[in-house]
Amino acid sequence: xxxxAEYNATAGKVVIDEHQGHPGIKATTLDYGQINDEMLAMxxxxxxxxxxxxxxxxxxxxxxxxxxxxxxxxGIGYSGISHPIAWGFYITNFVFWIGIGHAGTxxxxxxxxxxxxxxxxxxxxxxxxxVFAVMTAGLFPLLHTGRPWLAYWLIPxxxxxMLWVNFKSPLVWDVFAVTTYMSVSIMFFMLGLIxxxxxxxxxxxxxxxxxxxxxxxxxxxxxxxxxxQWIHYMRGYLIFAALATPLVFSVHSIVxxxxxxxxxxxxxxxxxxxxxVAGAIFSGLSMVMTVLIPMRxxxxxxxxxxxxxxxxxxxxxxxxxxxxxxAYASEFFIGYYSGSPFxxxxxxxxxxxxxxxxxxxxxxxxxxxxxxxWLMVFCxxxxxxxxxxxxxxxxxxxxxxxxxxxxxxxxxxxxxxVGSSLQHEYDPAAxxxxxxxxxxxxxxxxxxxxxxxxxTLFAKSLPPMAIMELKEATNPPMRNAAKGH
Amino acid sequence: MSKFTGVWAIFEYLxxxxxxxxxVRKEGVQxxxxxxxxxxxxxxxxxxxxxxxxxxxxxxxxxxxFIGYSLPAWTASDWVLxxxxxxxxxxxxxxxxxxELTILFAAIHTxxxxxxxxxxxxxxFPIPKGAKDYPRFQRDRFGVVVRCEESKLEEFExxxxxxxxxxxxxxx
Numbered sequence: 163x164x165x166x167a168e169y170n171a172t173a174g175k176v177v178i179d180e181h182q183g184h185p186g187i188k189a190t191t192l193d194y195g196q197i198n199d200e201m202l203a204m205x206x207x208x209x210x211x212x213x214x215x216x217x218x219x220x221x222x223x224x225x226x227x228x229x230x231x232x233x234x235x236x237g238i239g240y241s242g243i244s245h246p247i248a249w250g251f252y253i254t255n256f257v258f259w260i261g262i263g264h265a266g267t268x269x270x271x272x273x274x275x276x277x278x279x280x281x282x283x284x285x286x287x288x289x290x291x292x293v294f295a296v297m298t299a300g301l302f303p304l305l306h307t308g309r310p311w312l313a314y315w316l317i318p319x320x321x322x323x324m325l326w327v328n329f330k331s332p333l334v335w336d337v338f339a340v341t342t343y344m345s346v347s348i349m350f351f352m353l354g355l356i357x358x359x360x361x362x363x364x365x366x367x368x369x370x371x372x373x374x375x376x377x378x379x380x381x382x383x384x385x386x387x388x389x390x391q392w393i394h395y396m397r398g399y400l401i402f403a404a405l406a407t408p409l410v411f412s413v414h415s416i417v418x419x420x421x422x423x424x425x426x427x428x429x430x431x432x433x434x435x436x437x438x439v440a441g442a443i444f445s446g447l448s449m450v451m452t453v454l455i456p457m458r459x460x461x462x463x464x465x466x467x468x469x470x471x472x473x474x475x476x477x478x479x480x481x482x483x484x485x486x487x488x489a490y491a492s493e494f495f496i497g498y499y500s501g502s503p504f505x506x507x508x509x510x511x512x513x514x515x516x517x518x519x520x521x522x523x524x525x526x527x528x529x530x531x532x533x534x535x536w537l538m539v540f541c542x543x544x545x546x547x548x549x550x551x552x553x554x555x556x557x558x559x560x561x562x563x564x565x566x567x568x569x570x571x572x573x574x575x576x577x578x579x580v581g582s583s584l585q586h587e588y589d590p591a592a593x594x595x596x597x598x599x600x601x602x603x604x605x606x607x608x609x610x611x612x613x614x615x616x617x618t619l620f621a622k623s624l625p626p627m628a629i630m631e632l633k634e635a636t637n638p639p640m641r642n643a644a645k646g647h
Numbered sequence: 648m649s650k651f652t653g654v655w656a657i658f659e660y661l662x663x664x665x666x667x668x669x670x671v672r673k674e675g676v677q678x679x680x681x682x683x684x685x686x687x688x689x690x691x692x693x694x695x696x697x698x699x700x701x702x703x704x705x706x707x708x709x710x711x712x713f714i715g716y717s718l719p720a721w722t723a724s725d726w727v728l729x730x731x732x733x734x735x736x737x738x739x740x741x742x743x744x745x746x747e748l749t750i751l752f753a754a755i756h757t758x759x760x761x762x763x764x765x766x767x768x769x770x771x772f773p774i775p776k777g778a779k780d781y782p783r784f785q786r787d788r789f790g791v792v793v794r795c796e797e798s799k800l801e802e803f804e805x806x807x808x809x810x811x812x813x814x815x816x817x818x819x
Binding site: 193194195198318324325326327328329330335338339342345346349350352353357361363364365367368384386387388389390391392393394395396397398401405406408409412416630631633634638639641 | 659746758
């Protein structure tokens with residue numbers, strides 16, 4: 163690996179060159195024992211503010227659970243979903259949360275294969291976010307079916323109805339894609355945790371904490387750190403990264419085909435797969451920053467999640483912002499160039515709605531899709547522009563604010579796609595309008611509560627950084643420093 | 648498991664560990680090394696050991712691919728549902744299922760495989776209880792475990808002490 167943290171024997175210290183692409187993580191200046199101590203200190207008893215934060219998220223989760231109970235009890239008619247708008251907030255949330263999940267695998271797998279050293283400090287948290295985001299996303303299609311207790315009908319199994327699922331349907335592809343993605347993400351996350359669980363187990367033994375040792379021991383899967391275990395582990399990890407990489411790109415492509423395979427104006431386009439994947443990475447990386455920047459401040463992790471890491475993620479955000487911006491423009495151009503009146507109509511409807519002129523006067527009214535469209539353009543294309551400046555990228559607070567805009571924008575992008583096309587399909591007599599009900603809003607808020615509750619619990623129960631990889635990134639202890647590699 | 652006879656030592660420094668490994672291998676014994684993180688220096692000293700994990704991934708990935716194509720093809724043939732004159736057994740849509748199951752099968756069996764190989768290796772290359780329970784191997788120390796005949800115990804003990812081991816334990 164092209165590390166730029168080199169041991170300078172003459173100077174007698176580790177020299178870190180941040181500008182050459184090294185994360186500049188503090189770990190490179192610490193010894194193995196100190197890394198252990200610093201990381202494990204993060205799992206100490208939380209401060210009252212932690213419980214206050216957790217309570218807030220739990221309240222959001224509670225609101226979601228209550229709304230969910232009403233929705234399941236009364237039925238799908240209690241939502242705003244009705245003919246002709248069959249897909250509303252729930253599918254929007256599904257696509258949004260699947261997208262959020264993409265950053266974790268991108269950081270843990272793709273950047274592992276491409277040897278991006280700055281991933282070390284953030285990949286564990288990003289991976290946890292993937293797992294939690296996909297868990298959150300998975301709830302929505304089940305809920306959307308209206309009868310979630312019959313969700314197992316989606317699985318192909320021999321049954322008394324003598325029916326099989328339709329493997330030519332994009333919805334069944336989605337079942338396979340999302341369950342595979344969730345399974346692989348969870349396994350990848352667990353795999354990365356094994357050596358760290360052994361560290362927690364042995365530290366608990368060393369400090370005489372028997373109960374903790376008893377909890378961590380089964381999770382460590384009898385890990386001892388022998389060379390036999392390491393060789394299987396490291397090769398297995400590489401294979402997992404290689405398997406997860408195409409999966410990242412396939413999952414959101416398949417999600418996009420839920421739309422693109424239909425003949426609905428505004429959906430039936432070949433650009434959807436790359437457009438969705440870029441959007442997923444864009445929103446996922448933004449969520450990583452939205453969560454990790456406050457975490458860095460709370461835990462005092464400025465020496466690990468350095469400004470260099472934030473800068474690197476910001477550059478990815480700019481890059482993907484440009485791709486989605488290009489995709490928005492391309493959609494409009496192709497809508498015009500197709501010559502299809504239905505395509506042209508939907509791409510007029512998205513920004514301008516029923517307006518007959520460019521003024522907001524008269525009886526023209528703004529609908530939800532128009533609000534979604536302009537929020538999408540502002541948050542995803544315009545708001546990230548300041549990130550081009552080094553000074554802005556180097557300012558954690560500024561990056562945090564921009565990433566919140568991006569999160570909002572990406573949610574509305576999903577809604578813009580889902581909602582607008584269904585409201586104005588082919589026949590004006592079958593046009594309709596969609597506004598969510600309070601139950602749908604409650605479940606949406608609950609999904610954020612679910613995600614953030616899980617992440618908050620994770621941050622205090624498992625090491626939010628990969629201790630083993632931090633050790634790998636540092637210079638090993640050498641009696642004779644000249645022999646260092 | 649047979650009773651362990653051999654020597655194990657604790658090292659603070661990586662270079663001393665690798666020197667010990669090389670010298671033990673010159674004596675015709677392949678040691679087991681314990682380390683807090685993977686180091687390629689240790690792999691070099693051990694003679695670049697290999698693993699069959701990639702073959703497990705390949706084999707089960709191929710199985711997943713086969714199932715991913717054959718399951719939709721069989722179910723489509725079992726309950727024929729003609730749509731718009733399109734083929735009943737259609738390769739492009741089934742490729743998606745084939746791809747997903749390739750990844751899923753390869754991933755599950757890679758994880759299961761490396762866990763199983765870890766168990767097998769713990770029987771093939773046993774380490775003494777003292778070394779297993781020593782908590783600093785996961786923290787900041789390296790361990791070298793040599794399984795040998797009783798006649799060679801002293802020789803290896805001296806070798807490890809000479810190379811700067813913090814502690815040397817002889818197990819008979």
